[in-house]
Amino acid sequence: DAEITQSPRHKITETGRQVTLACHQTWNHNNMFWYRQDLGHGLRLIHYSYGVQDTNKGEVSDGYSVSRSNTEDLPLTLESAASSQTSVYFCASRDSREGPGELFFGEGSRLTVL
């Protein structure tokens, strides 16, 4: 079955370190998204991509970057991790060619920055 997977599922790092969260989907979806989930804030969009070589900033993009070199992967990089980036991160994808476009989510990556 097609799926979307995130790794690592749990990560503890120190302030100032670079961290990369991986996201891989096998649906061949052209749209991919990264959200962060924090108590009291719901899900907030960090970055998104509509296809290979396309990346766009979301509402909370400061301190994050993404790259899209192929259809399957959208890694999220924290260049210099900060304690404010402690959160649960969700990757999602959708097929822009069909239906209303509900998002399919990965299982989430819990990141703790000490």
Place this chain on the structure above:
Amino acid sequence: AQKITQTQPGMFVQEKEAVTLDCTYDTSDQSYGLFWYKQPSSGEMIFLIYQGSYDEQNATEGRYSLNFQKARKSANLVISASQLGDSAMYFCAMREFSYGNNRLAFGKGNQVVVIP
């Protein structure tokens, strides 16, 4: 400005009773879609139901229905005959279709606890 508003505090509902979760939205687009997702304690996000702005009928999916009131800009989720497995956080989300927008904006969620 916040596009999706979910303001109810945590809710307790008796098993087998119905529960309504409120969602109001803000958009100037004429074409948009509204989504509801469920997040149980295990953390995954599960898509429940969709309503398009031009849909004439309220959406239904099994025990889930959407009470769509376009003039009031509300899209409340109704869960009938609650089950213990319905205990979760529920998120309302909106996609505005103008300019090829493919992003979903989420509300802050409603917590539901079903008690036996």
